[in-house]
Amino acid sequence: MSRVPTALWKNLIAVQVYGANTGVGKTVFSTLLGSHFSRKIAKTKWDLRYIKPVSTGPIDEADDGYFxxxxxxxxxxxxxxxxxxxxxxxxxxxxxxxxxxxxxQKLYSKLSEIATRRCSQENSIGLAIVETAGGVLSPGPSGVPQADLFRPLRMPVVLVGDHRLGGIASTISATESLILRGYDIAGVVCFDDKGKYENSNYLRNYFEEREIAAFEIPWIPDLSDCTTETEIEKMRAYYLEESDSDGLHNIAGQLIDQHATRLENLSKMAKKTSESIWHPFTQHKNRKSSDEILVFDSAYGDYFQTKHTAQSNGGSKGNTNNAILYPAFDGSASWWTQGLGHGNPKLALAAAYAAGRYGHVMFAGATNEPAVALAQRLLQGLENPRLARCFYTDDGSTAAEVGIKMALRASCKRYGWDGSSTEVGILGLKGSYHGDTIGAMDASEPCTYNKKVDWYRGRGHWFDFPTVKMRQGQWIVEPSAGMEQVFGETSRYRTLDDVFEFEKRRQNPRYREYITEQLNTLVKEQGKAFGALVMEPIILGAGGMLFVDPLFQRTFVEIVREYDFVESTAHPKDPKAWSGLPVVFDEVFTGLYRLGRFSSASFLETHPDISIHAKLLTGGLLPLSATLASESIFEAFLSNEVADALLHGHSYTAHPIGCHVGNVSLKAMEELSHSYAWQDYLKDWQGEVASTFDQPHVETPKKTTKKCIWSMWSQRTANEISYHPLVDHVIAIGSVLVVSLKDDHGSGYTSKAALGLRDALLRDRIGQNIHIHSRVLGNTIYLMASMTSAPSDLATIESAFMDQLKAMVDGS
Structure with a gap:
């Protein structure tokens, strides 16, 4: 769904009228409501409009004429x-x-026109009645149920209940369908059937117990013996008299009060947040005003629905109609979790099903069907013959914590170390980060995130590495600063595919020499003990979106598995058992289709002994994580002593709601991976051509039949950005687009080079009415698509991004 704001204006109440079924009297109720407010027009500056988005049947019988x-x-x-x-x-x-x-879009434009007209009249307010066709889940023209079709606008709903036999069930079902989709129900109304079925009485009691307003409205006159003329006369008298009934007064008052309350809550939310919330990753002393806090009313698809503030307008000319909300593209995929779009009805229904079936059930010594199914799905999808066991935790950090705990125990047991008295560290890469729990922090080198955490110790050694990036249209593998003599000069490649051609690139002897020499110094000369190799495959996320040369990571794994960390200890003969050190891959960010594949380990053509997953695991709906381990890791915890077991767990371990949503989410993403849209992305990158190849050390390996590495962001845009004078380099792979800006004062997390671009994208300073919410990591700004992002939406975001970059150069 392309960007469209939620339908909310200060001076216009836009209400959507749904029916529990067809033939329940939606148009009669809409006309009663309209007649009620038409009485107010003579006394106040109310304006009344009726809109039927979709109508079927002869024009002379259409509901708009009736109204x-x-x-x-x-x-x-x-x-x-x-x-x-x-x-x-x-x-x-x-x-x-x-x-x-x-x-x-057409409905929003029509409502916006009405709101704009109201803006020009002081103290004027309007009511727009938007009436749907059929029932809540009746299909629209495309076949999509209406409740899903109109969800982006999230108008308050009045549901007309079914007064007929069986109508109680259909009314309750329709209400629950709306609630599942995040609608605010202003009220349920039901016609008084004069005691025939008494649906109205039952429904009022039922909904009031659930804090949903319910109202009874006057019965429709019997028109069975009427001619056209007498029917019109009879209904005119009905509307004149009954539009002033208590039921109409009550529902009208409810609409007005709900509108006022919603506006008030939105206006006060930032201030209340500033007074009571401690935000993550925020230096509160730098916050100048509560207006800096983004207020989200809701979210749908790829977009947040965000409250307008004086700052958010920022030069945009798109708020001339007094709109309260604007859509902002969720450019960080909500901290990398968003996979199937906000407000996804499939996931919401899956969560509701599991909540109804289980609630939450404990997992220690027990099991449940969703947890077993998800474990098997993960083991099968990862295609890693080493992995055999799945351990559930709550989020990426705790999944990393338990993965490190598993690896250290396995190493200590094999090598005869007592980890409580012997300092056992981990091996990793500089700039890596595995989460905010104390143990996960200790697996990363000192950095802004952890160096002032009082218990942080930094237990390990972290290696320099070459990085992959696109600069001026060429993919390059560049040594880290000051490491040219160690890693060799910068290499250039025609395509990103060529960077991953391990056989064509051959083994890099400098990589092997560097890693082996470092290990010899650490282990044989300094006598240090290490219990695991812990790496984020392909891209180091929180460390600054660093794209590691995949050949270096692959080589690192090979050497660690061959290396004798303790002399005279034999390597296991079982090819599925860990050797050297357990290899732990943290795929919390890069796994589960974030980079276009189920597993980012597959890019390296190697298999870890422990694999960590979270983020996209539930499509962005619920917190859940999984740490998968080999049988040889599992066996390290087997003994006759309870204390030797993996004594780790959480109250919500393997909670069935999250596991069931995870199964639905992974199945949906697997289907998307075979979709026409993804094939189009692949075709775009298969035609990737660098701009210049006449330089002496451009490597040109022959193409093979290997699967193309691609991005949802267009090759053309990535290439164009890479030439921009403010840009150092670009990375585009899967759903991730990374742009690193030049900074004369140095790169890294403390750089402020990207802050201006981030703010310009959100505040829309060049007046395109396109808002993009993004996150920065020092001089690096990144954007992420969801798995369901529309190519047209991404093209719009790319264009706006390029325009904002240009504006920075022009000084506008």
């Missing part, structure tokens, strides 16, 4: 189909099927 006849107010139908059948059939038979986005 206008009895209220005198303006009414519009946006998409009219002649055939009196379900919209998906009528649209198909008409030969023109508007997209969901077309319908939502």
């Amino acid at each position: 206008s006849r009895y209220t005198g107010a303006n009414a519009d139908t946006l998409f009219q189909f002649k055939k009196a059948v379900s919209p998906h059939v009528a649209a198909r038979d008409s030969g023109r099927i508007p997209s969901d986005n077309d319908i939502v």
